[in-house]
Amino acid sequence: MRVIVCGAGQVGTTIAKHLASEGISVTVIDVDSQLIRRIDESYDVRGVVGHASYPATLKKAGARDTDMLIAVTRSDEVNMVACQVAYSLFGIKRRVARIRHTGYLGHDISGLYSADHLPVDIIISPEIEIAEGIAWRLRTPGAFEMVPMAGGLVELLGIHADARNSVVMGERVGDIRQMRQFEGVSIIACVRKGRSFVPDDHDRIEIDDDVYAIVRADCADEVMAAFGHREREARNLVVVGGGNVGLHLVKKIRESSRNVNIKIIEQSLERARLISDELGAGVIVLHGDALDRDMLDEAQIGLAETIVAVTNDDETNIFASVLAKQAGCKRAITLINKRNYEALTPSLGIDAVVSPSAVTISTVLRHVRRGSIAALHTLKEDFGEVIEAELTSESRLVRRPIGELGLPPGMKIGAVVRDGQVIIPQATTQLLVGDHIVALVTYSYLRLVEALLGTQRERIG
Known part of the structure; x- marks a missing residue:
């Protein structure tokens, strides 16, 4: 190709x-x-x-x-x-x-x-996709990542593990799977001190791990609570930046809920007037600099559960988020283009980072993969992907139970969707033609997994 x-x-x-x-x-x-x-x-x-x-x-x-x-x-x-x-x-x-x-x-x-x-x-359209991604995160406030898959029956959650009220801290992944709260969950990846890996049953969850899990959608709240996250969905929201991302985001939120109080801070007077006219009553648009403490006070940032900083300038987004957290805002979601900045965000108190390039790359790769792959989300650009794929008669995964397939260490099947029902697979689970699987695939094993799926990259035409 x-x-x-x-x-x-x-x-x-x-x-x-x-x-x-x-x-x-x-x-x-x-x-x-x-x-x-x-x-x-x-x-x-x-x-x-x-x-x-x-x-x-x-x-x-x-x-x-x-x-x-x-x-x-x-x-x-x-x-x-x-x-x-x-x-x-x-x-x-x-x-x-x-x-x-x-x-x-x-x-x-x-x-x-x-x-x-x-x-x-x-x-x-990166701006629209970024806005949708942030709206998903707002629905699961304790997660730094949230991507619905398999028609919304399954969710990919990124969860930061800390010691507060968490029943998983120090527990082995194999033991966690036996807990009642985790019947609808599969832990597929972990990031520890900057190193990404696929955990096996003997790995333990440690403080400050970033854990990626495939979760049955109706179990998401219970899983978040088990990790010690009981944050409420935001009812007071401040959006910094009234550009295309900010505008699309506010529209998305208003489509799903009219109970959220939204304030937008926009530095351009012309743009502030434009979005105010377009959004109409119900959204307060403030003209000013989000790095000005008086402006943040006018937006009542201390009473907001979440600030979403989505200007075109990384430094403005980062510092506005830091100032908001210092003023009492509970959560910060920050758009950052430069990958070098991402490593700094945990120490600054930023809860979730949105990467425009990661969003675009996931979309492009989904169309390059084609074949049986219906959806794709990139994890840590150099680590791997979470894919949704339909199994065909050509797939080698339908021949015997999962535990006997000898799956490569860079592949972990997190969920199986069959006839509209979600199955969290065990070693004895037998995959069938027509099943949709949601799985983690690391890049080092991507070609092998494509062969297992029966996916061929044919010349287009």
Whole structure:
């Protein structure tokens, strides 16, 4: 398989690195020669300097022999035109474009992106997906990660383990599984002091571990309580940043609940007026600087259960979150683009970090994987993925009970969905054709797991 990635920013670079590590031939295009030189020297990819939407640049990148184009430059217009040129001149069969501006997204249903107009097969809208992800986190306030899977029957939860009122601290994973509170739970991964690993039955949960679990949706609250998290869903919320993410988030919250008091702090007066008009009554929009303590006081940050900082500036998001926590806000959800900052957030009291690049990468990889994989969520970009896959007759997983399959150490099946029912699998569980499994797969074992699933990466066309 051959892929062209347009854009050598953080998202494009990470996508290229992932695909190249899986043996896919990747070429990256960017106008910045320094970025291209860096990616050329650091990863097993080819770099081309030039405008991604120019026919000559795409030709130089090998577009005539390419199966897929992924356009993730900073410009919506460049991404769309690159897809058009890829389709019209080079016949590239599958085209993915990152599109951010709501002015373009609003016309998606009108057929704008059909082959007869702008031939974009897959639209990635990071702002909308980030807003949805934050809204999910707000519904499970103690979790730093929450992703519904299998049609909402199963949830992927990221839970920080601390010593307060927790029945799991110091317990072995195998023993935890026998507890009544964990009948609907499978612990699939753990991050300890920066190291990610797949725990076995003998591993114990330690203080300050970040634990990832696959949970039956109706068990989520009980599981959170067992980990010592009994936080209430926010009724007073302060959103810092009235850009596309903040606006989409507030709309999502208001769709699901009218009982949340929301205040938005926006530094641009013009933008503040615009979102105030669009949201209407029920949301208070404050014009000012979220790093100004007087502004935070006006927003009554000390009475808020949660602050969500989603401006375009990482430093503003981080410091606004820190100031809010110091003023008495109970929880901080912070959007951070630079991966180097993420390691600092626990010591600063930030409860959950949202990574735009991780959201985009998960979406792109889901479409690259295709085959039997219906959903995918990236865990710790260099560690692995949680996938949802349907088992076919070609899968080697349907031959005998799970305990006899000899699954690789980098794969852990967390849940099986059969006829609308969730099964937390045991060693004796027999998988059937048509089952949907939700499983952790580490990148070192990805190709082997694809073979077990019967997933083939065929040339597109």
